[in-house]
Amino acid sequence: MPEFADLNLLPPGIVVNTMKGDPGEHRAGSWLQWDGRLDGLSAALIGIPFDGASVVRTGSRHGPDAVRRSMMYYTTFSSAEGRAMTDLRAADIGDVQVAVTDMAGTFDRISAAIATLVRRGIVPVSIGGDHSIAFPLIRGVAQALGPGRRLGVIHFDAHHDLRQAHLGAESSGVPFRKALELPSGVLAGRNLVQIGMAEFANSPQLAGYAADMGVTVIPAGEVRRSGMASAVQRALTLAADGTDAIYISVDIDCIDQSQAPGTAAPNPSGLDARDVQDALRRIGAHPKVAGFDLVEISPPFDHDDMTGRAGAALVLNFLFGLSSRPAAR
Amino acid sequence: MPEFADLNLLPPGIVVNTMKGDPGEHRAGSWLQWDGRLDGLSAALIGIPFDGASVVRTGSRHGPDAVRRSMMYYTTFSSAEGRAMTDLRAADIGDVQVAVTDMAGTFDRISAAIATLVRRGIVPVSIGGDHSIAFPLIRGVAQALGPGRRLGVIHFDAHHDLRQAHLGAESSGVPFRKALELPSGVLAGRNLVQIGMAEFANSPQLAGYAADMGVTVIPAGEVRRSGMASAVQRALTLAADGTDAIYISVDIDCIDQSQAPGTAAPNPSGLDARDVQDALRRIGAHPKVAGFDLVEISPPFDHDDMTGRAGAALVLNFLFGLSSRPAAR
Amino acid sequence: MPEFADLNLLPPGIVVNTMKGDPGEHRAGSWLQWDGRLDGLSAALIGIPFDGASVVRTGSRHGPDAVRRSMMYYTTFSSAEGRAMTDLRAADIGDVQVAVTDMAGTFDRISAAIATLVRRGIVPVSIGGDHSIAFPLIRGVAQALGPGRRLGVIHFDAHHDLRQAHLGAESSGVPFRKALELPSGVLAGRNLVQIGMAEFANSPQLAGYAADMGVTVIPAGEVRRSGMASAVQRALTLAADGTDAIYISVDIDCIDQSQAPGTAAPNPSGLDARDVQDALRRIGAHPKVAGFDLVEISPPFDHDDMTGRAGAALVLNFLFGLSSRPAAR
Amino acid sequence: MPEFADLNLLPPGIVVNTMKGDPGEHRAGSWLQWDGRLDGLSAALIGIPFDGASVVRTGSRHGPDAVRRSMMYYTTFSSAEGRAMTDLRAADIGDVQVAVTDMAGTFDRISAAIATLVRRGIVPVSIGGDHSIAFPLIRGVAQALGPGRRLGVIHFDAHHDLRQAHLGAESSGVPFRKALELPSGVLAGRNLVQIGMAEFANSPQLAGYAADMGVTVIPAGEVRRSGMASAVQRALTLAADGTDAIYISVDIDCIDQSQAPGTAAPNPSGLDARDVQDALRRIGAHPKVAGFDLVEISPPFDHDDMTGRAGAALVLNFLFGLSSRPAAR
Amino acid sequence: MPEFADLNLLPPGIVVNTMKGDPGEHRAGSWLQWDGRLDGLSAALIGIPFDGASVVRTGSRHGPDAVRRSMMYYTTFSSAEGRAMTDLRAADIGDVQVAVTDMAGTFDRISAAIATLVRRGIVPVSIGGDHSIAFPLIRGVAQALGPGRRLGVIHFDAHHDLRQAHLGAESSGVPFRKALELPSGVLAGRNLVQIGMAEFANSPQLAGYAADMGVTVIPAGEVRRSGMASAVQRALTLAADGTDAIYISVDIDCIDQSQAPGTAAPNPSGLDARDVQDALRRIGAHPKVAGFDLVEISPPFDHDDMTGRAGAALVLNFLFGLSSRPAAR
């Protein structure tokens, strides 16, 4: 299994009792089971159980397994579109090796794995973990693109995550500032779109910094008023403008706490989960989208894996979007 | 109490502390208390604590009692319409005798009880239990209608429940295929309408079977886009077309998991509970509607009986619809 | 600390670990920390941990602390409006001294504290406790207005709370009838607006009493159909008509149980929390609004303080409304 | 039903699904079902859902129903002794009418009901509710005994409950001081035995008051060292010395929090539930024991009714003790 | 993998993230990972996710996975004895194929799998599932022993499980009567020992039946008084007397509800978990012991897998006992 060794991953394991349900049904969890080969893969689900930068409430290290457990409850078929996405070749290729107490080494392994995947034309679908991992993920995509290339980013979150540092140290609130500061400006402010900022969840300083950098912010209130479809349309246009690839980062706390209670900062004025599902399906279909992450699912604060299921639904919608690209079919 | 013996039911019990609240208030639980006589009843609430066909997660055998507990928190008065439904004669007449380990015998008792009620012009309002009971319920209605009669069915669910079998055995996923296969075609595909199918919750095979049979499917996404009112209008028209009676079957998992977490397959892209309440009120008012069930409420997976309350609200809206029929007033 | 003694309050305490987060961020909890002086305050958050009149399910005595705990998770900045409310001088000045077993004495202390605040031009933002406290709160505002003045009231609730008594005794269901019966008619029925009445949650008698008294009732169903903005517009016009001040009382159970499960009577057909947030922001901006309460948050029935967070979001939106008044800026 | 009216009780209701289990098994809940007649009863279970004096955490109003629910899971047969207690005539005769906001009236109804029972030679087994009800319960027994009679009391608790008042008002911490102060000294300090006082749960003032009054205190630590059997032996001797009857009052918080988590003040150094079960069985067999209460079970703080089951086990052991008296067999 | 096919099992799956912890530590979950071969195995862990005979509360179908999850938290080393059991060859070989709705077929597969294992000299360690599976398990051992052989059984439980039937059908309360009635009397009453019968948890009829059949009953109270060591000594002597093999069946509800809350019938007067651990270690060391099951762990009623961990500890102690047999070392 040389490819496996190359990526330096831990196997995801077979979730217990995978054979529940009729074999003909294509359970999403079974569909995502990996045969150990990267050739031909269009998308790779990858767990990143790192929550070492959660400075308030943690537990997102258990997020990847919660999403995996939930996958066995779903199929690959969209009733709304009358189509299954089984033609898309996607697989759960395991976990990046994480040491909660060695952030630098962990981040290097994350970037290396993601760069390997993107270079092979595989869209990484990373499940965190806390939001700090967005930085090594974006860095990995940038490494794969190579020098002189440009990246757009669409970021769903209740928070800007543009802090400089937390008490002089790393935190889950810094990844997008660090991405804006990547060498040679691979990500410019005008190609970063942030959707879902909640009321009383951010500081004027960070909003000001976003404005100064030319970042486009679409607060949750605006999504409620104008609809998610127009927000997505606007975001894709901005993120694609002059860039070679688009990266998507989704913090589960952009969703209302009634639908995503299991997270560090539950959101009492969040987006409707069904709107975010629709958004990700549209986004996945865009040809420039080259990477995706879903972070901050924290099972210890959850009720009966509700938020794990919410996360699995987001991932499936994104994959369905991928499956509708001409190349994927 | 010969009527009681005839139906072969277990008494529902008086829920503890029924007298909470002012006596003048007509708590729904008190209003539904039975005097032991069937004459003059318009609707009969009946518990069916059977979850023996739940092949994944169970607990719906506790569903009827959860709905009953919740009834004491509600009245019979609609603030929106400024009318109470106390003129409607409805009662909780108890539980069908269930043996989890004897499905055939249990199903026979269910069909017999429902047929008795329908023959007397009483609308059975059955609280499950898992969805397998929809088959004996529909069979009971068909028996009451008699030979040559036709039935329409409106089915709210995240799933088609059109499986042939599960590992060669019974399951909660088969009732509507079994109903379509009832002798002499009492239920034709073109009179079956399924509302609320969720994304990644069904298989293309079953969707194909539904299409082949002429079943009308209104996925949850379509309800979100076009509104519940138009979905209900369309469903009633189809179910009433050439039929003698309409049966309604509601799987609580059609509702979003934030509003109905206590169920076997919580739904992360479900319908809004308030839309389903409105739908059942409209449907209850239709003169052909002759039977109703609400299934898959599973208290062990619930939080503080939230889903039991959601179920009670559905039942009350359906009964309110019944109460607005000319005959009922 | 003479002011403190005058109000006869218990200190709120500093919530543990107040310094979490960057100091520059203006956490709402820190912003609300009191320096012990009333001069210059525009709004005072005050806890009223009394649930002695909850005749069904209790626990709202823990409500004030749940809202306080949640405040540390929020800032003072609205992403939607691009403005912080730090110019508004607001503080958490502590708890009224409560003896669950001495309702009369407790109510006198509540009225005295509220009257003191209103006389000084401070808007009291009271966190209950059960809804019985609305009566001494309104009485305190009336005392501050003085003889011959008139009050309007906007009341968000699933229930009318217009009962005469419960088994011949006090309860959380009586405050608004008692307010309508205050001497010299300080509150007339035509200046009382009730928003959010739920289906099957009230009695025809109380609805009839409301109609007889000229009270305006906007049921939850109407808010769903016509929108919250128009409901608020209508309510403000009615409550301001011929009155000297408007009082706002919010029972958390007006909100859907999926977003506010921790309460005595969770509501399966409630308002959307985000609509109520918008409503309170508009209302807080009205120049006549002179007092506010938020009641019935019951942490023992909650999941991970979800309802405490929902309450904090409501309070922050109301304060943000206050901060947009010309005088406040 | 004149007897019923005389006692002024609310019916307990039949717990739902009483027929679960084989009919021949004598489920405790069925055995306790009342036929409406007091003649021939040896013991009467009675609910007192009053928690209006809980000044810290409440919810014990739900205690009686939690114990009732649990009763259906038990039989009347002791495996250890090879004997069923079905010969004992015992019944659940319902709830005292409680108004949380009218303590005096509620306490009068409690005393009246208990006096009626004791006068008829029926041992009342009262399920609270908070501990404040011990005072009207003891007062009712004293009324039944009549002038000049003397009472002994054995009190299991983590706390002395000998406070004078709480903020000048009633609380659940006062009943035994009020009992010691009953007119004509029906309860003398030397006939009061308190078992189970926990570490760091009481004040030196109250311990001093107990000592001054001649009360015997057996702390939990002493029970652990010397065994429950010797504590019970000593308590019965002291409580019977010169008295006409013995009353038993059990606060569930005497038991370790691992076995009784659902209570206002969970106890991290409590008694072993199995020791308390043995103690109550021995005590019930004593011919002078004329009344019993079990208080402070608070379901909202419980996990899956564990504490309700713990309470049912205590009641059954006490009843089994009663059944072993020569008269009872 | 012919052996696999022979047993007709579903693979257990690799539990996710098996590599947590230092590789040198021999996590129990890793130690139990199967290489697909039966040769040389001394013990085989086998899941039986069947709860179709639970007539009251279910969920034990999730029991095997809860025990498996917990295994990753344990090692193979006894600190008390200073020895690891890694020399014992044991493996988790997967789940029997279960159809909740086809009890007869499921039971046949259970017996066949167990007989295959016992014939090869492998001790089956079965994790249920509800207690009904004890019958096909014992039947399978009997089939392996062959005609004319005799079996002893030690049964830990709060209940006799000697019912004839439940409402004329199968239930989890019948397995030991069915075992006593196996053809040719492979299990005689005098070789059946039942340990842990709880108070008010059984009927006199079943106790009488046990006595009539010569079954030895050691109630929980006797274990508390005389100690578990003597109970085990007595049980082994009786079960071994004249028999060819001993079978062990453990219902988790024999343990106190504070230590095993996640079960259908939590036990408020149960055995101490640590005593049962010691007992199983002693029993596992007995050379005649040829099979073991652990049943009735029900995760939906559990708190954070506490009961799953309790179960894993029981299994490990039994295996440790096995490992101390001369042959095993």
Next chain:
Amino acid sequence: MPEFADLNLLPPGIVVNTMKGDPGEHRAGSWLQWDGRLDGLSAALIGIPFDGASVVRTGSRHGPDAVRRSMMYYTTFSSAEGRAMTDLRAADIGDVQVAVTDMAGTFDRISAAIATLVRRGIVPVSIGGDHSIAFPLIRGVAQALGPGRRLGVIHFDAHHDLRQAHLGAESSGVPFRKALELPSGVLAGRNLVQIGMAEFANSPQLAGYAADMGVTVIPAGEVRRSGMASAVQRALTLAADGTDAIYISVDIDCIDQSQAPGTAAPNPSGLDARDVQDALRRIGAHPKVAGFDLVEISPPFDHDDMTGRAGAALVLNFLFGLSSRPAAR
């Protein structure tokens, strides 16, 4: 407040509603309230909300606040000994400043604070956080003792915590090996006693390392057999032998999971909490004991703060031991 600045702590805050209860009662939380001066203090409670080295399950950063919340439910009076410990001068002086993402800096601040306290003759009572903090705590005590001095350590835990590293990085499993490796051998193996090692919770390698180093191990099983009193006697003798001071470190997971469920590794064969309480009281009275920590309380995995209360009880018993030293009285 120079002393405060010197220690570099964050204030603990006043826990909300400190005045609950009668003022004369000396609630433990009020008793521990600090006046800001170190002079005259005998013991200082200090929070260390660091869980950055928890490599499996985290949440112990919330441990200090859970213990603080619980303190308001307790007094300072021992019913068993008839004495209050109010003469002991103890205070909660706040939290060490923690950055989860900067372990080295955090550990330096911990050691510095502890050294300052010990130099002043104040016994630090540290509440974690995860067990990794034991190393900087012991290092701080060693720094205060000065060169050439010797330390004994008594360590309660289910685990040895003698790992070298976890995946090449820090973890909560390493502190005691790091302590044994402190320069100049301040802690010798023969002065380290480990109490409570659980079955199947450790590796033979670490047990072997402990033996090689001369560490004394008293497994939980031995405590059950021989009693806690003799274990404590033996431990104190060994830890005091040739040393200048004794340090105590308590991992809450030494206690059975039924009494301490809220922790990273709940223990199904743990010590009885009441035994550990007794042990710490005895140990606190020993004149050489100079420091104490309590770690691994993880509120997110807890039920209603049960484990926080268990921790508060341990701390109070240790302080009570301190208060019985001649110097302290």
